[in-house]
Amino acid sequence: MHAGSIKQHAKMLRFFIFFFLFIHSCVAAPKIPAAVPATKWLTLNGQEPAVVARGGFSGLFPESSASANDLAISTSSPGLTMLCNLQMTKDGVGLCLSDIRLDNATTISTLFPKAQKTYKVYGQDLKGWFVLDYSADTIFSNVSLVQNIFSRPSIFDGQMPVSAVEDVLGIKPPKFWLSVQYDAFYMEHKLSAAAYLRSLRFRGITFISSPEIGFLKSIGMDALRAKTKLIFEFKDPEAIEPTTNKKYSEILKNLAAIKAFASGVLVPKDYIWALDSANYLKPASTFVADAHKAGLEVYASGFANDYRTSYNYSYDPSAEYLQFVDNGQFSVDGFITDFPPTASQAISCLSHQKGNLPKIGNALVITHNGASGEYPGCTDLAYQKAVDDGADVIDCSVQMSKDGIAFCHDSADITATTNAMTTFMSRATSVPEIQPTNGIFSFDLTWAEIQSLKPQIQSPFSTSGGFQRNPANKNAGKFMTLVDFLEFGKAKAVTGVLINIQASLFHY
Template identity: 55%
Template sequence: MGGRYPHMLLILLFLHGTNAALDAPVPKWQTLEGRPPLVIAHAGFSGLFPDSSQLAYQVAMATSLHDVILHCDLQLSSDAIGFCKTGLRLDKSTLIAEIFPKRDKTYKVGAEDVHGWFSVDFTADELSHNVTLMQSIFSRPSTFDGSMGMYTLDDVAELRPQQIWVNVEFDSFFKDHKLSTEDYLLGLPKEYPITYISSPDISFLESISGKLKGKTKIILRCLYENVTETTVKKKYGEIVKDLKSIKAFASGIMVPRNYIWPLNHEQYLLPPTSLVKDAHALGLEVYAAGFANDVFTSYNYSYDPATEYLQFIDNSDFCVDGVLTDFPPTASGAIACLAHTKGNVLRPTDDGERPFIITHNGASGVFPGCTDLAYQQAVKDGADIIDCPVRMSKDGVAFCLASADLTSSTTAATTFMTKVVTINEIQNKSGIFSFDLSWSEIQSVKPDLIGPYAPVGLKRNPAVKNAGKFLTLTEFLDFAKTSNVSGIMIEIEHASYLATRGLGVVDAVTKSLVNASYDKEDKQHVLIQSDDSSVLSAFKNFPTFQRVLVVHSVISDASKPSIDEIKEFAHAVSVTRTSLVEVNGFFLTGFTNLVERLHAANISVYAGVLKNEFMNLGFDYWADPMMEIATYSASLAVDGLVTEFPATAIAYFKSPCSDLTLNLSYTILPAEPGSLVSQVPPGALPPALPPAPVLEPADVLDPPLPPVSVSSPPEATPKAADDSASAASSNVSNYLLVVGIAAFLSLSFH
């Protein structure tokens, strides 16, 4: 297995291990000892690889801070050899049941009878040479299943990490089988860097604390607040209220995150407890456990895992002494790159130092899209360009809305079901369309914040689900004028169809921009975006406006004739993310040449739409939206990023780590396509899909816009619902819901 260790990971190890020649000084940390908080890699990089596997530990060391601690959940074989494996039952995360199908047992664990396969029933030789690992959490890649064997604590030590953290979860169980975790730990070679030993068992900690030599620290591993500790017969929530008693046998505590930042029943943060400050006052360290990029915790974090880490390490009151995480690179980035940067000046967009941050319906990941609240949040976040997708009401009012179909982002379906029709020129499903309602009718409906992954439980900020009001184009322009954004993007769709309905969207946009003096504006950029070449050509009379062609379909390249045509009517092209990155089975396999080809023709490239939810990210991004941002910015050098979460992008570009020319001790590196997929065993991936089509002139040239009709509009086809589409959508949603529930149930034990 070690022979397949990728060269890119060795490069990462070198880059992350370089000297901090240009690291900027930071304020003293509010940890107990005033040092940066520690990153504890739970079972290695278990968010990506099977936990406690060789690659999990190797990649954790290669991609994290240099002093990352490798965490080992200790298990003992029948011959008293220590293995690292999370959870008592081996069949939960290994293929042992397939190898030894008749050696399952039922044991009493605490007050429960537990059935499964257990390490105590196998010799070390049986486990090492026969049992392979598998991923136990369904949201994580299963393609590495069966490719790596179980790892002993000796194996971990041979990797030569600076520190190892051993957690003894089931000391009593092993005692029942005449095995002593204490004797095993005390008998380890002195050169093993065991710097921390933790356990939820107070009697075990009290026994071993007086026998350890050296600098190994004893940590009480608190379980959930309502779980009872077996020695003192008290719940852990009560035990931590008496920190002085813990100080008698331990150097610190490790607690679930809600001990420090509790949540209300709606999954929003409550004020922090005083636990960290109280513990520090007594000289006790505090470690927070349970961090994982691919598990939802609180809506306050907007699915940005770095924001959650910062909540624990970069607030004005306290800082935990370390974090236990399944994704150690993200924790490393939060500590080394993002902490203490709130006051940093955003790098300029001049001379290509960074891409423009362009909103998609405002900050629509946080508030309902295209509402006053979404735009206000986008400005507060620091977005460069705010966008308005222009729609037309039946009585000719231009306003901002994500789609001409109101059912996708409003509550229109509860009021205007009689308006449901199918208009194939707009979309291939039925809907309630803005041009069939008056502006006063549209104002009567509420915004509706629905995230793309709501069917699997990843909702967006439900407390403001129906908050805010929609803005007319004039109101949007007035708001933008008084804000500090550097530009606006006006998107125009379906102009030809609207003309047949007697609605001139191009004229409405032109009039509004002129009335707001944007034709004379020299402080704010004006971007006109459309998928229609004739619409963009209509704005050639405004030389200061930048015209953007949006290509909704996935492409792999653009032919020279198509690029020559684009140059006639557009300055930039906005493309999908998958037009720039080749993917197979959620693994990145390569970059396309599209950006390079368009840049050679002096055409700017915008990429989108970026979303924070981990299900939106390929495995190579490590469920970290900032890594995707780094990839499009540093590796592909796009000119603009279109995002629903501008705050995440802004936080990245305020960090010194967004400048890869600096010689920093640690940085957030872009993904390297192919480095991760190279570790996948042969045959584990489906056959690669054929390349996406190449953009041709016929794809970008549109007929002239028709004159705005003054006759009766064409008849739309009334339709209550598209039964086949609804059934298919329902089946997909149900499938995703089952998968999502299974994933969250698995994650709940971490």
């Protein structure tokens, strides 16, 4: 071993000794959790928001399949509500399917490839294989379910039969929600959802929702006797409600009138938290407050773990649920979701914690370059956000500048995480021992030069999948020296810090 290597190892040994001494000095004292006060919800009745599973666990299994329903019940809140979208066969049997057409959710098109028809549905011509053209026996005997959102797993396609409403009621879910979307269409073809419900005597049905005022009024007395809640569903604001021929945006102006025939409303989530053109949340509307003032419960739809939502949530579906129930101003009375376990966990475990999130055993939350999904990694803002979010251990991958300043950065090559290519293109070099491609390396720049650069947030899936991270903060924050990082960790009393030494042979 030559003299340079011995000197290098001696320096690293001194550093590790210092580091472990420092860790010992900055470990925070164990925190005694404060008593958690009784949860007070800002729902209409003060009770916990409902988790409503759209077709069971439809984010994994085909909607309303037996497996989807069973898994939803076994993995979600004890008070789970199971939602079934009612469709009618030509012999008047009620099925649980998302649409009046079978082709998007079943194998019907492969069985009867030439059986497409066109119907006018609420003024629009729709083409496909319609439920009302087939008997229940034909569907039960020949047709199987498929996943109707094609980005989701297809491994269960063609394996499960279509469920009748009675099949879902037969598993005795804690609560049951029947969504009646197309009563006026079915009535045109001599099929009646109201008559079907009366044949069931409304037994086991907790909620019935519909976007059609006439239908809800027609079953009002029956629902009252059965203690079934009626929910009026708002569609797109510019769509026409078929009974009144008014736009839903116009009906929205008189919520008090809805109270005469319904106990609650169901709205797309953007009625409450709309997005701006940059995909960030606008200020909340007053819809929930206005509806609660009118005595109406509010249920929001459109929740799923795999939908692209606002950058405010940083691709965390739990954060979106909490935005609707734990914002300090209002709470919806329930969600319609394809992933009921996530909604259940957000409500039961994550809400009203005020930073005291529950942990399993002695598990530690260790950061990767701080909160690098929300701010450029290894910046002051990324580390502060990580601490604010409850991280136990914050990490620093140590790099060296040309003038010997140790600082935190994920890699010795700074091209991907800064704007160095626009300023120091001429400094690009090849160091095969570090990476096979050229780069601009920290040890070729002074600390002052590094400080002059803008950090850039990294988005690993931005090229292949289009998933950007928090573009509003893509250049926010400043890189921290190792000394500043250690002082920050001590000041914030984190449980520990993790130091990662990289490319050490090139630091000196």
